[in-house]
Amino acid sequence: xxxxxxxxxxxxxxxxxxxxxxxxxxxxxxxxxxxxxxxxxxxxxxxxxxxxxxxxxxxxxxxxxxxxxxxxxxxxxxxxxxxxxxxxxxxxxxxxxxxxxxxxxxxxxxxxxxxxxxxxxxxxxxxxxxxxxxxxxxxxxxxxxxxxxxxxxxxxxxxxxxxxxxxxxxxxxxxxxxxxxxxxxxxxxxxxxxxxxxxxxxx
Ligand code: GLN
Numbered sequence: 001x002x003x004x005x006x007x008x009x010x011x012x013x014x015x016x017x018x019x020x021x022x023x024x025x026x027x028x029x030x031x032x033x034x035x036x037x038x039x040x041x042x043x044x045x046x047x048x049x050x051x052x053x054x055x056x057x058x059x060x061x062x063x064x065x066x067x068x069x070x071x072x073x074x075x076x077x078x079x080x081x082x083x084x085x086x087x088x089x090x091x092x093x094x095x096x097x098x099x100x101x102x103x104x105x106x107x108x109x110x111x112x113x114x115x116x117x118x119x120x121x122x123x124x125x126x127x128x129x130x131x132x133x134x135x136x137x138x139x140x141x142x143x144x145x146x147x148x149x150x151x152x153x154x155x156x157x158x159x160x161x162x163x164x165x166x167x168x169x170x171x172x173x174x175x176x177x178x179x180x181x182x183x184x185x186x187x188x189x190x191x192x193x194x195x196x197x198x199x200x201x202x203x
Pocket of ligand 1: 052053054055056057085086087088090118119147148149150
């Protein structure tokens with residue numbers, strides 16, 4: 001099977017994920033296809049999905065108006081692998097809150113058994129990079145880029161912690177769902193994208 005990875009292309013770091021997925025295929029020596037997911041008919045073509053960072057309220061609203069959110073939710077619940085980064089993680093979480101407003105009433109997919117806090121590391125000007133230990137992708141540190149990043153505050157029994165930073169959970173996996181607080185598409189290291197592609201190839 002020639003894997004087809006889709007990048008949800010409504011708002012956010014779309015180009016960067018397209019480029020990083022291309023690099024991941026190259027690094028793995030796999031001939032894969034990458035498409036932008038913008039409309040319902042695109043969802044039927046993909047074997048795996050990336051939900052990018054950006055603004056989770058904007059992405060969620062746009063996706064729910066076009067029925068994309070429901071379709072994507074259906075595919076993920078049937079086992080399609082998905083990687084959500086930053087805002088993408090927020091959209092996958094079952095519960096989302098914000099320190100100022102409390103529980104946010106934004107449209108989400110809500111399939112991952114985690115509670116996330118939006119903007120937990122501060123505002124845009126508090127963006128930072130950190131060398132992360134993520135054993136599942138190997139011993140070499142991974143450069144984590146955090147931009148108005150969410151923190152994972154609670155996890156359910158089926159959720160595996162992939163990475164912590166200073167005691168805060170910043171990457172998780174639950175069966176076919178991977179979520180990161182940081183932006184793996186803003187590095188030149190394709191290992192997180194490879195993790196998604198590996199799941200697709202196991203299907
Ligand atoms: N703070 C943003 C949100 O809540 C996420 C930031 C990002 O994706 N870089 O949607």
